Amino acid sequence: MQFIYLDNNATTQIDPRVLSTMLPFLKENFANPSSTHYFGTTVLEAIISARTQVADLIGADNKEIIFTSNATEAINIALKGVAENYSEKGKHIITVSTEHKAVLDTCKNLETKGYEVTYLPVQKSGLIDLDELKKSLRSDTILVSVMYVNNETGVIQPIKEIASLAHEIGALFMTDATQATGKIPINVDDIGIDLLSLSGHKMYASKGIGALYIRKGINLSAYTHGGGHENGLRSGTLNVPSIVALGKACEVAEQEMKQDAERIISLRNELECELLKIPDTFVNGSTENRIYNVSNICFKGCDASVMIGRMRNVAVSNGSACTSAVIEPSHVLAAMGLSNDNAFTSLRFSLGKFNTEAEIKTAIKTISELTKMMLGYA
Structure with missing residues (x-):
């Protein structure tokens, strides 16, 4: 059959080229990238290269990329990090009723902690009404989070226009780009994206790896503590094989x-x-x-x-x-x-x-x- x-x-399915790239890091190149000996620094170079490959795909700088275990974790780091670090400006967040549960459930959690979340409706087409967004924006809005491509319908939201409206009132703009990254061209500067999440296993890399783009100058609270990895946001030994897999997948996608x-x-x-x-x-x-x-x-x-x-x-x-x-x-x-x-x-x-x-x-x-x-x- x-x-x-x-x-x-x-x-x-993992791309055979991606698999062949990650295999050596499951065997001979197994050193911890945080180690200072030669074997460790060699692996660290591979991490830096992969970070650059991810950044290049979305038009970012490699210092603006942190690795996560998946897009859900990246979304949690972004939403909770912004909420905690920008609460003095306000506690209002705007998102959309058709977002992935990773966004919706995290927003529900933030509501239990005193944050107010506006869930924008969508039209029959699945698109938001930009006028509805304009009406929802307030002086205390700290973040607008809108999925780039819907995972169930494939509908593409007008991300650039949404980002512009958010920035007009001084809010940050975040997008869950899990279903967009590697499929359509993305340039975070041209669009005006401040935070972007992506996932490896949605783009022919391995499971258990994701990334979060954080525009330079945006400060987030640490998500986990214990070593200061990933710019102090996510401590823990890096998943090297999957990181190099994600980097290769981004390189292939760009080509x-x-x-x-x-x-x-x-x-x-x-x-x-x-x-x-x-x-x-x-x-x-x-x-x-x-x-x-x-x-x-x-x-x-x-x-x-x-x-x-x-x-x-x-x-x-x-x-x-x-x-x-x-x-x-x-x-x-x-x-x-x-x-x-x-x-x-x-x-x-x-x-x-x-x-x-x-x-x-x-x-x-x-x-x-x-x-x-x-x-x-x-």
Whole structure:
């Protein structure tokens, strides 16, 4: 049976070039980068190189990058660090109702500590209304945090405009760029990003590694203590193999992003076009402001969980992998105005650079036959 993986927003297959880069640091180059002997300093050089590769991908300086275990940790460091260090200016934070749970749950935690959080609604398209943002900004707003690319729908928010509005009232701007980094060009200076989180396993590197960009001059409170690693924000021995893997993945992405995008969007469009021929199907979210590898489709009358269970050879998702064990409608689709019935019958297809046209054709055939059977057309 041919296994077809169309759940790349949940995690990606590690690139063979990335794997070969990290393997030596699991074997012969195993020294602690904090050690002062030759073997340690050699590993430290690899860390510095990887930090530069990450920084280059987003147009930053390598001193503005700190390594984390994942994007969730990076988000926690940023949100809690800003909240604590800028509380004298104010305790108001603005985010969006369709953010990843890493942002939403951290904001809920901050609310228990006296911070006020505004959760902006989204339109049917999944986009925020910039006028709503303007109305929500206040003199005591210290941070605006808006996801770059939504993990469930692929909708791209107007990040540059949002950053500009935040800066007009002296607030910082943060973005969870987990689903954007490595897929589309990002330049933190051009856009006006102050804080940015990313994750290795979403861009063909290993699991257990992420990074946080912190613009020079922004001060955050330490997240963990015990050695002063990562500019004093996150103490602990570095995950060297995964760090060099992330660096290599960023280097590959910078070189191959354009050609990957051209090929993947062609496959995504073929998949989407054919699946929308199934009766009572429609795309959730904006199709104009959307990243090229994602299609979130509602199959009215077909339980998404049942479809996933019956497709033994095709891997897709009915929501975020981080909350997929929770039997409730997607908070993203609900915020966009979908009924529970339509949310429960929606599937996310997220393609990656290792997908082939043959796989897409097989997936189309499998899903079309399954929906016909479930809807009683077969």
